[in-house]
Amino acid sequence: MSLTIWIGGVPVATLEDAGARGGASLRYTDQCRAEHPDGTILLSIGMPVRAEPYPGIKARHFLDGLLPEDHVRDALARRKKLDSADTYGLLQEYGLDCAGAVQITDMGTTPDPAGSGVHLLTERELVQAVRGLPAAPLGTGVDHRVRSSLGGMQGKLTVVEAGGQLGLPLDGAPSTHILKPARLLEDGSQEWPGVAQGENFCLQVIRQAHDEGLVGTAAASRVRTVGHRDAILVERFDRATTDAGLQRIHQEDLAQALGISTKYQKSGIEMPRLRDVAGLLAKHSDLASRRALLERVLLGYILGDCDMHSRNLTVVLSGGRVDLSPAYDVVPTSVWPNHDRELSLWIGHSPMIDDVEYDDFLTEATGWGLRASAVRRTIREVCQAASTVMPRVIEQSKAEEWHHPILDDVMDQATGRIAKIAP
Structure with a gap:
């Protein structure tokens, strides 16, 4: 076979x-x-x-x-x-x-670029698909023609957005967005209150920090509700609309690129480490990708994302180029008191987010081959950009009616981390 x-x-x-x-x-x-x-x-x-x-x-x-x-x-x-x-x-x-x-x-079958089209979902079907995720991932319980796959261990839907309506891609039709609903406990409450708003806040901060002059950016996203459940709708950066229609852009995560199955850095194991990611970029890309990686690590720390592991970092492979992808899955995990505060990938010699100091970033990034002066400048620019855009995104969340009280805690904690590492 x-x-x-x-x-x-x-x-x-x-x-x-x-x-x-x-x-x-x-x-x-x-x-x-x-x-x-x-x-x-x-x-x-x-x-x-x-x-x-x-x-x-x-x-x-x-x-x-x-x-x-x-x-x-x-x-x-x-x-x-x-x-x-x-x-x-x-x-x-x-x-x-x-x-x-x-x-x-x-073997012997040629894929139709458009698949069998799209099953546009009524609101009732969308709620059904989200509720059914534990037993029927990716909407397979709504339509058996869903033949999509996506990494990770969170329940989600790969969807097509058309005219404001969401649909399921059938028989290989390219999806355009990823819908991630908040996980619910048995009593119907959210496992991590405000998680959709928190992730959207982080992605919006990174996108707007790019507008302030940073190299890296993030996937476009917005908050929406499905039934009575909050969700985040994220635009896929591995899809592009062209005159010829929707095109797929190739990518792989850093676990795939490094040839490992482990997502998290632990004492005593060889990989993954940030230096391994940076080494891969140094070998196959340019200096801008390592600068983007440093920005991503700094913003993840500032925003309280302890879950930046090797499958949450991706490279885009296109035309012989290797570039760090836009950020995605950036969640301010440290804002919830009962969440693990260990970093998935350590910064310098610090495995815990609360122990990270300015010198850890300097040690880490100079170990990638970046000059100390460039690292200091990047730290300063990232801290300034985050300080500028976070209040703006808070106001945006209120104006667009997706604000959640947890966002104020995220910004307060982020401001404290900036004060800790700002040169």
Whole structure:
């Protein structure tokens, strides 16, 4: 049995089923190798184009990154009566609309760029899809023609926004947005009160800080309600509207690029670390990407995001370029007293957000090859930009009626962190 991996309507690789092991080996096609010399970064930084196949143990990190994790993956597997370890089988069923530009089909089948269109959701169907996420991820309980996949372990919908209405992409139609509803406890209250507003606040701050002169930016987003539940609707940065229609842009997260399965830095393990991410950017990109990474780490710290792990950092692979993607999944986790305050990726020698000092940023970033003077300047510029835009975004949240009291706490804590590290 074989599957074909497509990028931009071109068959670039084949997957061979590894059987009981659940994985798949990957081989670049002859057509791909005729168009791209060996060593070209196409699917993954960790698997450049070459004649020899990549064995399942090497390909799995990239392939598993195309699928959800944990209980979400388990639920998708149950719906198709598959073992949750069956990466090959899951990609065969759900790989028609993946993160980046990847589409996966049975051998001999060509994907339709538009799939079967879009199932536009009534408000009742949208509520049904959100409520059904634990058992039917990605809207699979509303329409069996949903064959999309997205990494992560949070319940979410990949959707198409058309004329203000949301719809489910069918049979490989490209989704345009990601809808993430707040998780509810058994009593109906939110597990993390104000989480949708908090994430939207962070993304808006980063986008507006870019307007103040910073290199990096963030995905566009807004808050909306589904039934009585808050949610954040995030525009996909791996999709672009062109004259030819909606186009997929290839990407991979840093766990895929580094060829690892671990998202979090822990004492005693080799990867992931921020220095590994920066080293990859130093090898395959330009100085601006490392500057953007430093800005992202600084803003994540200021905003209280302890969950910036290796799957929440992504590179865009396009035309031979490797660039850090816009920020996404930036959540002010430290604002909730019962949330873990350990950083997913340590800054300098500090694993805890409350212990980070100015010198930790200097030690960390100079270890990436950045000059100390440039690091100091970046710290100063990020602190100034955040201080300028946070009050503005607070006022915006009130004017647009998505303000939540938690945002005032986020800004108060962020102001304290700025005072702690501002040179």
